[in-house]
Amino acid sequence: MDGNTHNLDRYGLEVLNSDECLSLLETRSVGRIAVFGFANPMIVPINYAVDHHTIVFRTGPGTKLWESATQDSRVAFEVDELDENEMEAWSVSLTGRAERITDQGVIARLEGLGLRNWVKGAEAFWFRVTPSIIEGRRLVQK
């Protein structure tokens, strides 16, 4: 991506386009997801993969994420790389709705992605978030 000219936002951060955002999402495997269908919204870490410009993840019954995702609720999702020593940073944020994946052919393909869940037992079902908005920023070194 270097060599591209980026717009800067009012605080001097590079504004990443959606292709750059998706490319960065593919470099990581843990993000943070927030659900909103509750009196007390929470952000939690989650293992994810990128599949055809969407985010896929697994979760299971008993989690807030599960409760929200099965209600087809809005989620926000964020991935970043923040090096506190190097002062290098990028962040990609998106919002969309989580939908349960039920197509067994799709599930079989996703199982082959090698997505590893840190939380064992919470892998019962696959969900997909199709971004309605995706935004990214990168801190420019001075």
Next chain:
Amino acid sequence: MDGNTHNLDRYGLEVLNSDECLSLLETRSVGRIAVFGFANPMIVPINYAVDHHTIVFRTGPGTKLWESATQDSRVAFEVDELDENEMEAWSVSLTGRAERITDQGVIARLEGLGLRNWVKGAEAFWFRVTPSIIEGRRLVQK
């Protein structure tokens, strides 16, 4: 904190108590915050400090965070340490309302905390989030 006996949740994660959560928050300086007063909620990274069991941060006009915080809106905030190689992980999540800090004596004290904002120019005003709920989990090594 080791040596304590922890409850485990249904997925085998250690459930951290609020004192442990606050202690862990003090070990980091970057978290992720989500705001909800918008059609399209987003999660963004933010520099923070812990002050008397609350989270303090700075932001400025023109950011979603600013717009939300100045409306005294709900926020969710999360801090974690996730080592993808070591398979060690903890996460602390909280929710509360962001309130602008206007007391000049308090601001003078907070300025002395050494909180460094990566995003220059976005440091105009101080805000405080007092947690109404704080939760933490730690992945137990197997």
